[in-house]
Amino acid sequence: MQPGIRYHHISFPIFASALIFLRPIEENRASLKRHYSRSVFAVYDLAIVFLMAFAAPVCNADMVKVIIETDMTLDVDDVGALAVIHALANRKEAELLGVSFNEVHPDGIRGIAAINAWYDRANTPIGRFEGTLEEPDESRYLNYLAKMLSESIHVQAHNALDFYEEILKSQRDQSVTIVSLGFLNNLADLLRTHPDLVQRKVLRLVAMGGRRNDNFNFVRHGLVNESQFVIEHWPTPFVVTDFGGSLHTGASLSSMSSDNPVREAYFRWFDGAFKGRSSWDQIAVLVGVRGESGGFRFEGNMTGRLRNGFTWAIDGEHRSYARPTESNDFYLAEIESLMTLKP
Numbered sequence: 561m562q563p564g565i566r567y568h569h570i571s572f573p574i575f576a577s578a579l580i581f582l583r584p585i586e587e588n589r590a591s592l593k594r595h596y597s598r599s600v601f602a603v604y605d606l607a608i609v610f611l612m613a614f615a616a617p618v619c620n621a622d623m624v625k626v627i628i629e630t631d632m633t634l635d636v637d638d639v640g641a642l643a644v645i646h647a648l649a650n651r652k653e654a655e656l657l658g659v660s661f662n663e664v665h666p667d668g669i670r671g672i673a674a675i676n677a678w679y680d681r682a683n684t685p686i687g688r689f690e691g692t693l694e695e696p697d698e699s700r701y702l703n704y705l706a707k708m709l710s711e712s713i714h715v716q717a718h719n720a721l722d723f724y725e726e727i728l729k730s731q732r733d734q735s736v737t738i739v740s741l742g743f744l745n746n747l748a749d750l751l752r753t754h755p756d757l758v759q760r761k762v763l764r765l766v767a768m769g770g771r772r773n774d775n776f777n778f779v780r781h782g783l784v785n786e787s788q789f790v791i792e793h794w795p796t797p798f799v800v801t802d803f804g805g806s807l808h809t810g811a812s813l814s815s816m817s818s819d820n821p822v823r824e825a826y827f828r829w830f831d832g833a834f835k836g837r838s839s840w841d842q843i844a845v846l847v848g849v850r851g852e853s854g855g856f857r858f859e860g861n862m863t864g865r866l867r868n869g870f871t872w873a874i875d876g877e878h879r880s881y882a883r884p885t886e887s888n889d890f891y892l893a894e895i896e897s898l899m900t901l902k903p
């Protein structure tokens with residue numbers, strides 16, 4: 561067991577109990593002040609500062625460290641998924657290490673940056689695919705999002721390879737979850753160039769795509785062989801998720817402020833209306849952050865297939881399929897509330 565984990569396991573219950581114990585004092589602070597001297601409260605405040613200083617790293621130990629790999633361009637569920645990961649970061653369930661863009665739309669980077677900035681995470685590293693794609697996708701919303709980003713924010717996106725190298729090197733071994741919401745071009749490049757780094761640092765790759773004969777994420781832009789390379793050679797656990805088509809979310813974004821780029825993306829995607837759109841990518845984020853405790857079972861004893869004929873064994877350990885175990889209403893409520901959680 562790593563020392564950090566042991567420290568975390570011992571100290572978290574102590575800090576949690578202390579904070580629960582102190583809560584009534586905090587709630588009745590005004591009336592208690594009438595009965596106790598100033599110096600008593602000075603000691604009390606010092607104790608709180610001490611607890612917060614130690615509680616912060618303890619809580620961080622619990623967070624799932626996530627890199628999002630997105631094709632945010634054609635469909636809008638990538639935008640919803642980015643909202644979900646920011647909300648999970650606000651709730652201390654996840655730490656967003658960076659966002660990597662695997663499409664080539666000229667407004668993609670600024671669109672991603674606009675969302676990060678709205679959630680007060682303008683410094684989130686962004687990676688970009690610097691190759692070319694057959695028939696690049698168009699977007700109904702990215703140009704609007706790009707304009708929402710303040711000119712005062714300098715966006716610097718790095719080549720996806722440099723982006724991954726820099727982030728992964730700085731993280732603990734087997735601590736990083738990559739959630740892929742689009743194409744696998746960046747991850748194929750990463751795996752070819754830094755297979756050892758992937759093996760050492762990546763806990764798990766969760767990929768949104770059809771388990772059998774996927775017709776978008778794993779094949780679009782002529783990338784099916786890149787997808788095969790990733791699925792065939794990824795050295796750590798790989799989880800495929802294809803649930804979410806029947807979950808229509810985003811309509812409640814109408815209640816958010818008009819400076820919210822997530823709201824704007826859904827509004828523009830529906831050509832000036834607020835409706836619900838399928839939630840494949842939000843589900844992938846939930847699978848990545850919450851794993852089986854989020855209402856999924858990682859199953860094996862089946863096969864996956866790509867349209868080029870490549871068939872792969874899903875054994876439930878090295879390769880798994882995330883099967884939903886709850887009702888649609890459960891995921892709908894969860895996603896809708898996360899997408900509308902304010903920063």
Ligand SMILES: [Ca+2]
Binds near residue numbers: 638742
């Ligand atoms: Ca996507």
